[in-house]
Amino acid sequence: MTSLAVDVAESRFDVEKIRADFPILHQQVNGQPLVYLDNAATTQKPNAVIDAISDYYRKDNSNVHRGAHALADRATVKFEAAREKVAQFLNAPAAKQIIWTRGTTESINLVAASWGKANLQRGDRILVSAMEHHSNIVPWQLIAQATGAKVESIPVDANGNINMLAFDTMLDAHVKMVAVGHVSNAMGTINPIGKIISLAHAVGARVLIDGAQAVSHWAVDVQQLNCDFYVFSAHKLFGPTGLGVLYGKEDLLNAMPPYQGGGEMIETVSFSGTTFNQLPYKFEAGTPDIAGAIGLGAAIDYLHSIDRTAAAAHEQALLNYAEEKARATAGLKLIGTAAHKTSVMSFLLEGAHPADVGVLLDKQGIAVRTGNHCAQPIMDQYGIPGTVRASFSFYNTFAEVDRLFTAIEKAKTFLV
Amino acid sequence: MTQFGIDVTVDDIIDSLGFFDNWEERYKYIIDLGKELPVMDASLRTDEYLVRGCQSQVWLVDEWRAGKLFFQADSDAFIVKGLLGVVLAAFNGKTPGEILAFDIDAYFTQLDLLQHLSSTRGNGLKAMVKRIQERATQTN
Numbered sequence A: 001m002t003s004l005a006v007d008v009a010e011s012r013f014d015v016e017k018i019r020a021d022f023p024i025l026h027q028q029v030n031g032q033p034l035v036y037l038d039n040a041a042t043t044q045k046p047n048a049v050i051d052a053i054s055d056y057y058r059k060d061n062s063n064v065h066r067g068a069h070a071l072a073d074r075a076t077v078k079f080e081a082a083r084e085k086v087a088q089f090l091n092a093p094a095a096k097q098i099i100w101t102r103g104t105t106e107s108i109n110l111v112a113a114s115w116g117k118a119n120l121q122r123g124d125r126i127l128v129s130a131m132e133h134h135s136n137i138v139p140w141q142l143i144a145q146a147t148g149a150k151v152e153s154i155p156v157d158a159n160g161n162i163n164m165l166a167f168d169t170m171l172d173a174h175v176k177m178v179a180v181g182h183v184s185n186a187m188g189t190i191n192p193i194g195k196i197i198s199l200a201h202a203v204g205a206r207v208l209i210d211g212a213q214a215v216s217h218w219a220v221d222v223q224q225l226n227c228d229f230y231v232f233s234a235h236k237l238f239g240p241t242g243l244g245v246l247y248g249k250e251d252l253l254n255a256m257p258p259y260q261g262g263g264e265m266i267e268t269v270s271f272s273g274t275t276f277n278q279l280p281y282k283f284e285a286g287t288p289d290i291a292g293a294i295g296l297g298a299a300i301d302y303l304h305s306i307d308r309t310a311a312a313a314h315e316q317a318l319l320n321y322a323e324e325k326a327r328a329t330a331g332l333k334l335i336g337t338a339a340h341k342t343s344v345m346s347f348l349l350e351g352a353h354p355a356d357v358g359v360l361l362d363k364q365g366i367a368v369r370t371g372n373h374c375a376q377p378i379m380d381q382y383g384i385p386g387t388v389r390a391s392f393s394f395y396n397t398f399a400e401v402d403r404l405f406t407a408i409e410k411a412k413t414f415l416v
Numbered sequence B: 001m002t003q004f005g006i007d008v009t010v011d012d013i014i015d016s017l018g019f020f021d022n023w024e025e026r027y028k029y030i031i032d033l034g035k036e037l038p039v040m041d042a043s044l045r046t047d048e049y050l051v052r053g054c055q056s057q058v059w060l061v062d063e064w065r066a067g068k069l070f071f072q073a074d075s076d077a078f079i080v081k082g083l084l085g086v087v088l089a090a091f092n093g094k095t096p097g098e099i100l101a102f103d104i105d106a107y108f109t110q111l112d113l114l115q116h117l118s119s120t121r122g123n124g125l126k127a128m129v130k131r132i133q134e135r136a137t138q139t140n
């Protein structure tokens, strides 16, 4: 969006009305009104989500797909409707391509273990970017160890951009998987995944996109992207913890061996041999997180009920406002200055450890994340112990950004 | 340099922190305490002495002298370093029996600093306390 378009869309956005939907925001922390700027770690939940989960347990709780009674029918219908909502949300061709998992982490582990087991062998290469979350590194290392493949990192420059030239030269027929984040959780960089996907496909590699940090900001279209796998966590999309999504192309999912064994995932079981259920159930052993799925469905409905274009513009306006203030703050260094970013501001105060800044901001009612953001390789590359990360969501306000900077100035008086 | 546990005792810290009525003064005092910690030789900041926290790091070196345990501690974060002083006021230059008898949780609760001892903070402080208690158990 151009800056004018941002201004126009932003002006339509009524943040106070939105805030009224999120009960948790209205509280005091350490004697001050809470300023929640840890949205990249997890987003808060609107009443619609909290009510959907509570209603489910009050009225419909039952096990899905197996009961011969009215409650089980209701629970199953709602549970499968949630899957349908996720499919539409990602523009997936069919709901059976949406697999429920426990989160982004489990989704990646599932693909690495199952697809990896069937498709990787000695000498194969798996490429991940240098700024991936540990969840998008370690599962690949595990399967690489088991199969003799190797994991290599795609270089990232000092501003937090993937070096696309280097990526291009790394690609050859031995590359079987490219796993990259849609958005970096440590810095907010929006990666050029369209380009990454087409380059990877050109050498016959498969592509997994870690969408954990993208889905809360804009609508994702997996068919347009043409990615092979797309994964995210419900809790970063205003939904509950404990639930994740794996989208995969149908032929790939069909060809993959089961990940875990148990109930729900089988067709017939006998000691002479077991046959497996169809998609998506083949990958959903055991009783699923029914309430979680219904909660995520409610979160998606909620997002459809608000003006998402205006909400995205508001987030960008918050980021621009904050970064402008950051550049005017003596001793503050922004970490991650890519041209295309989500509303994540990672920074350091000269001479101050990020953990200290975090404690002093918390004392002033400001919730941020400090540390390496589970992205140790990129922190090591930059030679820093971590950063302070303020991540904005559409329910944050300009006044909260002001509070952040007042609090930063106060923290400086302690530390520098 | 200040000898924690000797020049600065648990009672001194309880008195001082109890005296302040706002968080700013309390945290300025804690940070200042960290500055009083005897400087640890950079050559001791090795993996052998590292107590890993996921946010900040703590180094701890112990020495056994005349029936008592003496500690040097350091951290890369100021507030954690100050809290090391708070911990060493209780443990430094004490016999293993004294160390094991000391209720560190109650002490941190009294100081209203218990949240810093929680493992969620990942600041290495809790791991350091554990390591001191283990040393005391070994030498007891």
Ligand SMILES: Cc1ncc(COP(=O)(O)O)c(C=O)c1O
Pocket: A040, A041, A102, A103, A104, A105, A106, A133, A135, A136, A181, A183, A184, A185, A210, A212, A213, A233
């Ligand atoms: C980019 C990215 N990938 C993966 C994860 C892991 O998500 P979860 O812990 O919900 O599985 C996160 C969350 O911190 C993330 O930001």
